[in-house]
Each structure stands twice: as structure tokens, then as C-alpha cells.
Amino acid sequence: MAKLKLRGKDLIAIGYPQGKVISIAIDIMLRHYKRDRKDKVVQRLKTVLKTPEKYIGDGIMGKIAEELMQPVKVEAQKLNTQRAPFTIxxxxxxxxxxxxxxxxxxxxxxxKAGALMPDGHSGYGLPIGGVLATENAVIPYGVGVDIGCRMCLSIYDINVSYLEGHKDKYIQMLRDHSKFGGYEVHKNIPMHEIFEHKGFSEIPTVKKLKDKAFKQLGSSGGGNHFVEFGSVEITDPDNEFDIPPGKYLGILSHSGSRGLGANIAKHYTKLAMKQNPLPQEAKHLAWLDLNTHDGQEYWIAMNLAGDYASACHDDIHRRLSKALGSRPLTVIENHHNFAWKEEVEGKEMIVHRKGATPAGKNVLGIIPGSMTAPGFIVRGKGNEASLNSASHGAGRRLSRRKAKTMLTGSEVKKMLRDHGVTVLGGGLDEAPMAYKDIHKVMANQTELVEVIGMFTPKIVRMDKN
Structure with missing residues (x-):
């Protein structure tokens, strides 16, 4: 069948007003109905024109309806001369x-307000460790490319000494039950309720990503993502999970929403940059108004990506729990690349945490160190100056490029050996020396969180192995 040929004059002929709505409608029709007969497509457009209010929120026609009823105003944005209040x-x-x-x-x-955590370093848009509260607007690059990147810790009533005494067994578990990078996937992938999410059926951009998301379920990305066995020490006798102080075996994972989140971020960042163009130094901070079709669509897609990231961790820990033959005593987890609707100074705001851990009053979280440094189980103190946030890790001391040029494999191997850590995969860009001192980072946020336990890595798996 011939490809659809649709022109502006065809829309004007059925009553469409001249303007941006025509180019929007043609683009949408060519993307979604390019193999349909022209008369059918024109009839669809007539129906939307007649009753646009019925199509507000529709995954395909919603944007046309919005432009007919309340056109999105596109204009170059200027930066304010004064900064919003902030704390570093x-x-x-x-x-x-x-x-x-x-x-x-x-x-x-x-x-409206901002903060920078002690692990902060530069990134795209917001810096890593950056927290920003905005009014009725969401910034895709304020969330980050890896939407819903998160930590998950399972704690088991298993003697930690087994990690050394049966090291080969635990190494093999990680090889068999964790997958990394763009090509490793599990052979047997169970159906998960996440794939029933309305975003996979109602949002065209997300719908196209469903098959890839299914294949990547339970896998982790490259870079600083990991799955590791280690020792958990509970130090607070009044912990929320009723585990007596002591040492336990733990599984800690760090990864996000894989190709699903990356493609959502890419698509909606482009839309944001078109709708709210900013000066060069701020172009990656373009936002979507939450009163618009695209803003609402991104919000749904972002939350879906976050839920998908959680589902990936669920699958990772399920597989390893089955291999261990044990159920966890408790599971602690948190996002650190996300946006939330939260109250700031008595008003609902969109709080972006790009590489920052939620640390509201009594909220639990995990702040990892590096391959050879401990991570911390923390309880938030609800500090308003930090917008109820804390660091998401140690933070980089060296960029990936510098780490690869300044460090050597022999240096890294010696450090790992000295700390009794076995690493499967990873590169020089993820060497322990590439990261800040986690103890200094924690010392700089005692007013943000209190420590209730520690996780010490022993066997680590990352990409490239």
C-alpha cells in the first residue's frame, strides 16, 4: 500500500485553522497512520476538530486536541538575574x-529552591547530586537519562563467612543470575505486572519500547551499575525492620530503567528544548509544563520507567534469593534519579533529585561507597534546606576519561587485593580511586541522615565480564 500523502491544504479544506496545529497533525498522522487510506485519516482529523475536548489526554490525538483548544506557546526563555534560594x-x-x-x-x-549534595559533580542539565524544586514544570534532564536509577539491598540471615569459604559458589551465582550491558539478557523472562501499565499501551513513544523493556527485565546497565555480595552490619538496635544488631549477608544492586528510560529521556528532552528554548548554557534544563499534553505524558512515562527499574531489581534479587535458597529478612530500596510531587514551604512543587537520595523524616535509603569502600543504610532527618535529600553515593573525584588515563590496572588490582574484594568486570573508569572518600561525604551530611547500618562489598559484578 502506498504511503499516506497529506498536505496542509487538505486540513485547511476541512476547517483546520492555519498555524502550528496543521504541522502537528500532519506529523502525527504520518507517524501513526502512514499506511491508512487518506479518506480515513481525513475523517479522523474531522472528528478531532469537531469535538477536541473528547481527545484531551489521548495518546495519539491528544496533542492535536490540545493545540486546537489551548495552543502551547513556544517562546525563547530568559534566565532570571537572581538565583532561587539554595544550600550547598x-x-x-x-x-x-x-x-x-x-x-x-x-x-x-x-x-523555586535548590540544593547540592556533598557528592556533587558535573553532569548534563542539573549536576549530579543536584536537587531542584520547580513550580508545575518537570525537567527531563533534571531527572536524568537513567530514569529511576536506584539502589536495592536484601539482607539475609546467612553467615558472612560463607562469602570467603564458598567464594567460587557466590561468584558463579553472580555470573549465572546477573546480566549487564546492552546485549546480555536472561533466557527465561517471567511476565511481570509492570507490562500491564497503561503507558505501554497508551503512549505511542513508550509502546514502541515495550519489547526491548521485556527483553531487558532483570538486567543492569554499564558504567557504575553493579550487583554485589557483601557484609551487612546493622548498628541501630531500634531499626525499622526488627533485625538485631550484628552481621548478615547482603545483596546490593544499583541500576536503572535501561533502554526504556534512556529513550524516554531523549524523546521528551527534545520536546522540552523545542517548547522552552533556553540560552546555550542552560539548554539542557528545558522543561515541560505539567498542564500540557507532553508534560503529562512525560510524567506518566517517567513514573513507568521508575516502576520498571524497581521491577528489574525485584527480578535480580528474586533470582539470587532462589540461588541462595533463602528469603531476605528485609529489603531496603530507593530511587535517586527521579522527580516527585512534594510540599516545599507549604506549596506543591516538583522536586528533581538527579543523583540524590530522598531523605525525608524517617525515610530509609542506601548510600553506596565504591568497590572497596562501605555503603550506608541511612534514615532521613527531613532537612528542609536540602529539600529532604542526601547524597546518592561517594561521587566522582575523577571523570571517566581522567580515570582511564591516570590510573593503572596494577594499582586497582592491588587495592582490591588489600581490601579482600573480588571484582568481575568493571574498568579503570570505575576504579575505587576514581571516587571521593565516602567517609568525608558522610561527614558532610550528618544533618541530613543518620546511619543505621553499613554494607561492605566482597564480590562485585559489573559490565565487561
Whole structure:
């Protein structure tokens, strides 16, 4: 069948007003109905024109309906001359570039408050460790490319000494039951309720990603993502999970929403940059108004990606629990690349945490160190100056490029040997020396969280193995 040929004059002939709605409608029709007969497509467009209110929120026709009823105004945005209020924690340990990225974000017309965590370093849009509260606007690059990147810790009533005494067994478990990178996937993938999410059927951009998301379920990305066995030490006798103080075996995983989240971020960032173009130094901070079709669609897609990331961790821990032959005593988890609707100074705001851990009053979280440094189980103190946030890890001391040029394999092997850590995969860019001192980072956020336990890595698996 011939490809659909649709012109602006065809829409004008059936009553469409001249303007942006025509190009939007043609683009949508060509993307979704390019093999349909022209008369059928024109009839669809007539129906939307007649009763656009019925199509608000529709995955395909919603954007046409919105433009007919209340056109999205596209205009170049200017930065404010004054920054929104902010606080930087551990300022002396943070490079100037990261601070300046926060300063730029604080000048956005939609910015209302911000903070930078002590693990902060530069990124795209918001710096890593950046927290930004906005009014009725969401910034895709304020969330990050790896939407819903998160931590998950399962704690087992298993003697930690087994990690050394049966090391080969635990190494094999990680090889068999964890997958990394763009090509490793599990042979047997169970159906998960996440695939019943309305986003997979109602949002065209997301619908196209469903098959890939299914194949990647239970896998982890490259870079700093990992699955590891280690020792958990519970130090707080009044912990929320009623586990007596002591040492336990733990599984800690770090990864996000894989190709699903990356493609959602890419698509909606492009839309944001078209709708709210900003000066060059701020272009990656373009936002979507939550009153628009695209803003609402991104919000649904972002939450879906976060739920999918959680589902991936569920699958990773389920597989390893089955291999261990044990059920966890408890599971602790948290996102650190996400946006939430939260109250800030008595008003609902969109709080972006890009590489920052939610740390509201009594909220539990996990802040990892590096391959050879402990991570921490923490309880939030609800500090308003940090927008109820804390660091998401140690933070990078060296960029990936610098780590690859400045460090050597022999240095890394010696450090791993000295700390009794076995690593499967990983590269020089993820060497322990590429990261800040986690103990300094934790010392710079004592007013944000209290420590209730620690996780010490023993067997680590990452990409490239």
C-alpha cells in the first residue's frame, strides 16, 4: 500500500485553522497512520476538530486536541538575574563546574529552591547530586537519562563467612543470575505486572519500547551499575525492620530503567528544548509544563520507567534469593534519579533529585561507597534546606576519561587485593580511586541522615565480564 500523502491544504479544506496545529497533525498522522487510506485519516482529523475536548489526554490525538483548544506557546526563555534560594553541603569538596551548573538551574523562571549534595559533580542539565524544586514544570534532564536509577539491598540471615569459604559458589551465582550491558539478557523472562501499565499501551513513544523493556527485565546497565555480595552490619538496635544488631549477608544492586528510560529521556528532552528554548548554557534544563499534553505524558512515562527499574531489581534479587535458597529478612530500596510531587514551604512543587537520595523524616535509603569502600543504610532527618535529600553515593573525584588515563590496572588490582574484594568486570573508569572518600561525604551530611547500618562489598559484578 502506498504511503499516506497529506498536505496542509487538505486540513485547511476541512476547517483546520492555519498555524502550528496543521504541522502537528500532519506529523502525527504520518507517524501513526502512514499506511491508512487518506479518506480515513481525513475523517479522523474531522472528528478531532469537531469535538477536541473528547481527545484531551489521548495518546495519539491528544496533542492535536490540545493545540486546537489551548495552543502551547513556544517562546525563547530568559534566565532570571537572581538565583532561587539554595544550600550547598560539603561545598569545599565540590568542583566549581558542578556549582555553576546548579547556579544556572536556580535562574530558571520555574525554579523555586535548590540544593547540592556533598557528592556533587558535573553532569548534563542539573549536576549530579543536584536537587531542584520547580513550580508545575518537570525537567527531563533534571531527572536524568537513567530514569529511576536506584539502589536495592536484601539482607539475609546467612553467615558472612560463607562469602570467603564458598567464594567460587557466590561468584558463579553472580555470573549465572546477573546480566549487564546492552546485549546480555536472561533466557527465561517471567511476565511481570509492570507490562500491564497503561503507558505501554497508551503512549505511542513508550509502546514502541515495550519489547526491548521485556527483553531487558532483570538486567543492569554499564558504567557504575553493579550487583554485589557483601557484609551487612546493622548498628541501630531500634531499626525499622526488627533485625538485631550484628552481621548478615547482603545483596546490593544499583541500576536503572535501561533502554526504556534512556529513550524516554531523549524523546521528551527534545520536546522540552523545542517548547522552552533556553540560552546555550542552560539548554539542557528545558522543561515541560505539567498542564500540557507532553508534560503529562512525560510524567506518566517517567513514573513507568521508575516502576520498571524497581521491577528489574525485584527480578535480580528474586533470582539470587532462589540461588541462595533463602528469603531476605528485609529489603531496603530507593530511587535517586527521579522527580516527585512534594510540599516545599507549604506549596506543591516538583522536586528533581538527579543523583540524590530522598531523605525525608524517617525515610530509609542506601548510600553506596565504591568497590572497596562501605555503603550506608541511612534514615532521613527531613532537612528542609536540602529539600529532604542526601547524597546518592561517594561521587566522582575523577571523570571517566581522567580515570582511564591516570590510573593503572596494577594499582586497582592491588587495592582490591588489600581490601579482600573480588571484582568481575568493571574498568579503570570505575576504579575505587576514581571516587571521593565516602567517609568525608558522610561527614558532610550528618544533618541530613543518620546511619543505621553499613554494607561492605566482597564480590562485585559489573559490565565487561
Amino acid at each position: 553541603f560539603g561545598e569545599n569538596e565540590i568542583q566549581e563546574e558542578a556549582k555553576h551548573q546548579l547556579y544556572t538551574a536556580l535562574k530558571l523562571p520555574v525554579a
